[in-house]
Amino acid sequence: MTEFTPFRRLALIGIGLIGSSIARIAAREGLAETIVCAARREETRTKALQLGIVSEAHLDPAEAVKGADCVILCTPLGAYAEVMQRVAPHLQAGAILSDVGSVKACVVRDVGPLVPEDVHFIPGHPVAGTEHSGPEAGFAELFKGRWCILTPIPGGEQAPLDRLIRFWTKAGSKVEVMEARHHDLVLAITSHLPHLIAYNIVGTADDLATVTKGEVIHYSAGGFRDFTRIAASDPTMWRDIFLNNREAVLEMLGRFSEDLALLQRAIRWGDGETLFNLFTRTRAIRRAIIDEGQDIAAPDFGRQATPKNGKANEPGKK
Amino acid sequence: MTEFTPFRRLALIGIGLIGSSIARIAAREGLAETIVCAARREETRTKALQLGIVSEAHLDPAEAVKGADCVILCTPLGAYAEVMQRVAPHLQAGAILSDVGSVKACVVRDVGPLVPEDVHFIPGHPVAGTEHSGPEAGFAELFKGRWCILTPIPGGEQAPLDRLIRFWTKAGSKVEVMEARHHDLVLAITSHLPHLIAYNIVGTADDLATVTKGEVIHYSAGGFRDFTRIAASDPTMWRDIFLNNREAVLEMLGRFSEDLALLQRAIRWGDGETLFNLFTRTRAIRRAIIDEGQDIAAPDFGRQATPKNGKANEPGKK
Numbered sequence: 001m002t003e004f005t006p007f008r009r010l011a012l013i014g015i016g017l018i019g020s021s022i023a024r025i026a027a028r029e030g031l032a033e034t035i036v037c038a039a040r041r042e043e044t045r046t047k048a049l050q051l052g053i054v055s056e057a058h059l060d061p062a063e064a065v066k067g068a069d070c071v072i073l074c075t076p077l078g079a080y081a082e083v084m085q086r087v088a089p090h091l092q093a094g095a096i097l098s099d100v101g102s103v104k105a106c107v108v109r110d111v112g113p114l115v116p117e118d119v120h121f122i123p124g125h126p127v128a129g130t131e132h133s134g135p136e137a138g139f140a141e142l143f144k145g146r147w148c149i150l151t152p153i154p155g156g157e158q159a160p161l162d163r164l165i166r167f168w169t170k171a172g173s174k175v176e177v178m179e180a181r182h183h184d185l186v187l188a189i190t191s192h193l194p195h196l197i198a199y200n201i202v203g204t205a206d207d208l209a210t211v212t213k214g215e216v217i218h219y220s221a222g223g224f225r226d227f228t229r230i231a232a233s234d235p236t237m238w239r240d241i242f243l244n245n246r247e248a249v250l251e252m253l254g255r256f257s258e259d260l261a262l263l264q265r266a267i268r269w270g271d272g273e274t275l276f277n278l279f280t281r282t283r284a285i286r287r288a289i290i291d292e293g294q295d296i297a298a299p300d301f302g303r304q305a306t307p308k309n310g311k312a313n314e315p316g317k318k
Numbered sequence: 319m320t321e322f323t324p325f326r327r328l329a330l331i332g333i334g335l336i337g338s339s340i341a342r343i344a345a346r347e348g349l350a351e352t353i354v355c356a357a358r359r360e361e362t363r364t365k366a367l368q369l370g371i372v373s374e375a376h377l378d379p380a381e382a383v384k385g386a387d388c389v390i391l392c393t394p395l396g397a398y399a400e401v402m403q404r405v406a407p408h409l410q411a412g413a414i415l416s417d418v419g420s421v422k423a424c425v426v427r428d429v430g431p432l433v434p435e436d437v438h439f440i441p442g443h444p445v446a447g448t449e450h451s452g453p454e455a456g457f458a459e460l461f462k463g464r465w466c467i468l469t470p471i472p473g474g475e476q477a478p479l480d481r482l483i484r485f486w487t488k489a490g491s492k493v494e495v496m497e498a499r500h501h502d503l504v505l506a507i508t509s510h511l512p513h514l515i516a517y518n519i520v521g522t523a524d525d526l527a528t529v530t531k532g533e534v535i536h537y538s539a540g541g542f543r544d545f546t547r548i549a550a551s552d553p554t555m556w557r558d559i560f561l562n563n564r565e566a567v568l569e570m571l572g573r574f575s576e577d578l579a580l581l582q583r584a585i586r587w588g589d590g591e592t593l594f595n596l597f598t599r600t601r602a603i604r605r606a607i608i609d610e611g612q613d614i615a616a617p618d619f620g621r622q623a624t625p626k627n628g629k630a631n632e633p634g635k636k
Contacts, residue, residue, distance in 0.1 A: 102540075127537045127539055127540045129540075131618070185528055186529050186533045186534075189529055190523070190529075190533070190534055190537040190538055190540045190541065191537065191540025192540075192541075193519065194519060194545055196581060197519060197578075200577050200596075201511065201512060201574060202600040202603055203577055203599065203600060204577045205507050205508070206599060206600070207577070208507060208573075211503055211508075216504075216603070217607050218492075218494070219465055219504055219505065220607050221445055221446060221464050221612050221613075222420075222505060222508045222509025222510075223508065223512035223513050224507070224509065224512050225607050225612055226512065226547065226548060227544075228600070228603055228607055229544070229619065231600040231604065232600065232601045232604035232605075238593070239593045239597060240590075242593055243588055246585055249585055252522070253578075253585075255525075259518050259521055259525070260514075260515075260518050260571075263517075263518055264568065267560050267567055267568060268564065270564070272557045272558075272561050275556070276553050278517055279517055279551075279556050279557060280553045281521065282520040282521060283550045283553075285531075285534070286449075287550075288535050289543050289546055292536070294536070294538050295543045295546070295547070295621070299450045300448040302619070302620065303613070303619055303620065
């Protein structure tokens with residue numbers, strides 16, 4: 001791959017977990033000469049400047065994009081339309097316009113028509129994150145070893161796409177190019193449905209009258225607490241994801257519910273074989289994810305101080 | 319609380335993750351003079367002896383319980399009946415008989431009648447574990463800060479119960495005494511349903527034809543990978559849990575599915591308010607779990623090298 005030429009001015013519209021992580025890695029790796037942002041809340045702008053991760057923080061996104069050769073939308077999906085209305089007339093000819101939204105077909109459909117002809121529009125999605133939000137939650141290593149999916153518009157130029165691929169590669173990502181609709185289907189199962197289910201079970205537990213909230217909290221180490229992490233993700237961002245990836249999420253949810261009905265029946269009728277067979281099959285996927293470096297092998301996500309082997313806790317070796 | 323008098327001989331029937339963790343902490347804290355085990359597989363017995371966590375490892379559980387003043391069943395629930403048939407005639411008068419199974423009403427119902435009159439039967443459940451299995455997966459700190467629930471039989475003596483409470487307290491646990499049926503309801507929502515859902519979504523993803531297995535693995539960092547940890551838990555143990563806590567699991571599953579139908583409808587009809595309200599409410603439970611020390615506050619379970627605040631990754635501070 002040829003050398004990456006840094007952007008002159010990188011404008012991040014929105015400076016939360018993802019935007020601020022891009023700002024950090026771009027600064028560290030010299031991916032842009034100047035990094036600026038726009039944010040709606042004054043508190044966020046002040047924080048971004050205090051952290052020293054941007055040199056300008058604007059209320060008006062139009063001010064941020066002026067003279068920028070790369071603009072990345074890092075707001076929740078629901079804010080895109082308003083942002084585009086403000087920035088479209090001010091985008092520089094030849095600039096790359098991208099985003100980090102978790103749904104892509106809606107971005108192609110809704111944002112695409114608003115992009116000036118001389119701007120290269122390349123939607124993107126770094127598959128990375130934590131349950132924390134805001135500029136202080138970001139960190140430079142967020143994208144390291146994680147995949148970034150780009151969904152270029154058919155007929156778009158190759159050179160700007162190559163440049164954006166190099167940008168994300170420099171940021172530590174592995175990059176994949178795919179069609180927007182396929183992206184939405186893949187993410188519906190690997191990200192959106194898991195979040196929906198996690199939010200749902202936490203809600204179900206919260207509503208119970210027969211089991212107290214204290215009991216749910218005490219005994220959450222039995223498995224429940226894992227779901228609460230995901231269910232602590234940003235509510236606005238996730239509302240927008242579900243509203244904008246409706247078809248794919250409903251499709252995956254339908255399959256999930258069908259499969260769950262089968263398990264329900266197996267439990268009701270005492271069919272241990274069906275349960276055992278599924279429970280055995282699912283172990284292989286965990287292994288493959290660890291082998292690919294997408295999760296750590298340490299038991300319990302390494303939360304507990306578990307030894308590498310049994311020896312470490314032998315009696316007398318305290 | 320009065321001083322704990324160590325058991326003379328502690329017999330662990332089954333020496334997997336939980337049994338071997340009990341052996342380790344009992345040795346470290348001097349909770350028993352002699353610690354022995356029984357295990358069906360020769361490989362397991364050899365491993366337990368090699369690890370130095372037990373001084374005897376028997377094929378026949380009857381040999382292990384002879385002379386033991388405390389016996390703890392640490393096998394999957396499905397093996398209890400056979401074990402009890404073997405050990406009942408050999409249990410020492412005055413001994414405490416307990417277990418670590420994740421369902422309790424079935425233990426009271428099935429094991430209770432097989433226990434000799436002069437033996438103190440006190441079912442128990444330490445709510446702790448990892449997705450790994452076997453004697454080498456155990457560690458002494460497993461129970462530290464976690465809850466252990468005891469579900470004594472009504473009319474049982476107080477002194478043996480107090481002794482077992484002290485045993486688990488010495489092992490690092492917080493102890494709660496509750497009725498077996500209530501335990502099963504609480505664990506159905508905090509542990510059994512989360513596992514069922516995790517197994518199910520991993521199965522659903524595995525079955526897809528439109529999304530490849532490679533794609534599921536690549537993009538698992540979007541949330542899916544969290545579920546694969548739980549879905550890598552021991553298949554035999556979990557089959558037995560679902561077969562033995564049928565009613566409570568079906569009850570919780572019914573509520574979960576009802577709630578999920580509501581979310582499905584909200585997505586279908588674009589009702590962002592319902593989604594946003596739930597997604598906001600669920601954050602509070604996460605906070606409460608962290609406040610109680612049942613999970614760590616670090617983002618992403620601390621899997622990533624995230625800084626405590628934004629400063630650590632500021633440009634130029636590499």
